[in-house]
Amino acid sequence: MRTQVAIVGAGPAGLLLAHLLQRAGIEAVVVEIRSREYAEQRVRAGVLEQGTVDVLIENGVGARLKREGLVHHGVELRFAGRGHRIDLTELTGGRSITVYGQQEVVKDLVAARLAAGAPLYFEASDVRVAGFDTDRPRVTFRHEGREHALDCDFIAGCDGFRGTCRASIPAGSLAVHERAYPFAWLGILAAAAPSRDELAYANHERGFALFSMRSPEVTRLYLQVAPDESLDEWSDDRVWSELHTRFAGDDGWQPNEGAILERGITGMRSFVAEPMRHGRLFLAGDAAHIVPPTGAKGLNLAVADVRVLARALARWYAAGEEEGLAAYSATCLRRVWRAEHFSWWMTSMLHRAPGEDSFRRRLQLAQLEYVVTSRAAATSLAENYVGMPFGTP
Ligand SMILES: Cc1cc2nc3c(=O)[nH]c(=O)nc-3n(C[C@H](O)[C@H](O)[C@H](O)COP(=O)(O)OP(=O)(O)OC[C@H]3O[C@@H](n4cnc5c(N)ncnc54)[C@H](O)[C@@H]3O)c2cc1C
Numbered sequence: 001m002r003t004q005v006a007i008v009g010a011g012p013a014g015l016l017l018a019h020l021l022q023r024a025g026i027e028a029v030v031v032e033i034r035s036r037e038y039a040e041q042r043v044r045a046g047v048l049e050q051g052t053v054d055v056l057i058e059n060g061v062g063a064r065l066k067r068e069g070l071v072h073h074g075v076e077l078r079f080a081g082r083g084h085r086i087d088l089t090e091l092t093g094g095r096s097i098t099v100y101g102q103q104e105v106v107k108d109l110v111a112a113r114l115a116a117g118a119p120l121y122f123e124a125s126d127v128r129v130a131g132f133d134t135d136r137p138r139v140t141f142r143h144e145g146r147e148h149a150l151d152c153d154f155i156a157g158c159d160g161f162r163g164t165c166r167a168s169i170p171a172g173s174l175a176v177h178e179r180a181y182p183f184a185w186l187g188i189l190a191a192a193a194p195s196r197d198e199l200a201y202a203n204h205e206r207g208f209a210l211f212s213m214r215s216p217e218v219t220r221l222y223l224q225v226a227p228d229e230s231l232d233e234w235s236d237d238r239v240w241s242e243l244h245t246r247f248a249g250d251d252g253w254q255p256n257e258g259a260i261l262e263r264g265i266t267g268m269r270s271f272v273a274e275p276m277r278h279g280r281l282f283l284a285g286d287a288a289h290i291v292p293p294t295g296a297k298g299l300n301l302a303v304a305d306v307r308v309l310a311r312a313l314a315r316w317y318a319a320g321e322e323e324g325l326a327a328y329s330a331t332c333l334r335r336v337w338r339a340e341h342f343s344w345w346m347t348s349m350l351h352r353a354p355g356e357d358s359f360r361r362r363l364q365l366a367q368l369e370y371v372v373t374s375r376a377a378a379t380s381l382a383e384n385y386v387g388m389p390f391g392t393p
Pocket of ligand 1 (some may be wrong): 008009010011012013014031032033039043044045046047102127158159160161162163164165187194266284285286287293295296297298299300302
């Protein structure tokens, strides 16, 4: 088999890259180890920046997003028993975020690819990348019992944090910057109508909590827990009781309870591998960088990366221009590091570290107080949260 761009991984990064390339008249083959059902049901991110929404709509995969996405103009910070709204739209000259599940983005992109009859292999195994130091890269894999070898001009490593692409780059060629956090998130999906229209981030003495939603019928909630926490320790009653404690405030607001449809524990990590290119292998999305989910940036960074990569590849195929590909890593990393800082900052401001002393606690509260009372500080949070416009970091 031969194609122009071999894409490893059918998460948001791989699927959107394939879609953008197809619109530019560039052939691609997508190879994914999981099943279509698994990829389309995996519950993860849900907050789309304005720029992410714009890219999906401009490229013809935003019809359902426009119909079903929940546009939010603010978020709430809750601490010391009170809630404070940050008006994202007013502070950013009209920008907003949209709540639309990552699995819905994946469904829309898979549907677009299959409708176009473009190649997408689910349930591949033994996926390997080779030859990317030369001008003859190759991806090999097994599918439905047969061995496949895919020759290509470029490989896009969109296979997530634990994928094979980054791991195939020779040791010593990448600089890795990393931070693990001493806590994790226990996340639930509940069959309960969201009891408010906007997200609420709570800093409580017992730890962080986040109120979010996925639809008018489904609430998404998170609790800070220990990194080695066992789900077995968390009965439904304990989950709800802890959520009610951490969200308690003088306005009496609380999330609605409902049947817990799904639960899971997610570790928190910051990670960047740079450069995001090695020869003809380009890393995009979680394959190159991870942020703790507090800033809601992971999916949005994946979209920003592949937007840059698709444009650079289009210029290479149309006019033989190398500049875009040469600048790919540096262009993406400016945005990545802005998001890394924002995600680290939000995480540090909102979570309780084990053994935290009174000094650090007072600093957190002083920072929160500053963000909700200073227009300059609130604007900084808001512009990062809705996402910097493309063309800036
Ligand atoms: C529980 C959780 C909650 C999150 N919440 C948020 C949030 O609120 N907001 C936000 O912006 N981000 C959030 N994120 C992060 C966000 O989900 C990721 O940043 C996003 O999925 C990145 O997309 P991606 O396409 O780069 O990687 P992925 O979505 O990880 O996709 C990679 C794909 O590659 C496939 N793959 C792996 N190895 C191979 C291989 N060897 N060969 C072929 N295919 C392979 C995988 O099966 C997967 O389908 C969350 C993540 C998690 C885990």
